Amino acid sequence: MFDLLIEYIKKGRIRLDRRRFDVKATYHDPCNYGRRAKKRFGHGYFEEPRWIMDQCLEDWVDLHPDRLHQICCGGGGGALTTGYNDERIFYGRRKMEQIRATGARMLVLPCHSCHGQINSIKAAYDMQDLPVKYLWELVADCLIR
Numbered sequence: 001m002f003d004l005l006i007e008y009i010k011k012g013r014i015r016l017d018r019r020r021f022d023v024k025a026t027y028h029d030p031c032n033y034g035r036r037a038k039k040r041f042g043h044g045y046f047e048e049p050r051w052i053m054d055q056c057l058e059d060w061v062d063l064h065p066d067r068l069h070q071i072c073c074g075g076g077g078g079a080l081t082t083g084y085n086d087e088r089i090f091y092g093r094r095k096m097e098q099i100r101a102t103g104a105r106m107l108v109l110p111c112h113s114c115h116g117q118i119n120s121i122k123a124a125y126d127m128q129d130l131p132v133k134y135l136w137e138l139v140a141d142c143l144i145r
Helices: 002-011 032-039 049-054 085-091 093-101 114-126 137-142
Strands: 025-027 060-062 105-107 132-134
Touching: 002 049, 002 137, 025 049, 032 085, 049 060, 049 114, 049 137, 085 093, 085 114, 093 114, 105 137, 132 137
Parallel strands: 025 060, 025 105, 105 132
Antiparallel strands: none
């Protein structure tokens, strides 16, 4: 996904409007695309999504810690479907605190599990108004037609 989006943007197949969103955003590094991919395949996708974010947004910040040192959202490993919702909400607290600390008004991520987790727990942390977008969805929203 990352490589194809980068190719299309660099070759001009798609053009993006960086002014489409006037809110500060932040990016979440999912376990599978980052840390797990780095361990299993020798390459974690850390820089590619940030380059895409730069093409889409004028105002975004990294979470802290970031990249290889970022923390899990609490929804991985099948946790979304286990029925242990109280535990899943509790485990997501550090991620929600991390997001809140940035002052961002939008979260961008590429992972389906993370998307489901954050959307399902954000009300528990009084962040129900936080839009959570897939990275490809952000690209689509920024397309110049």
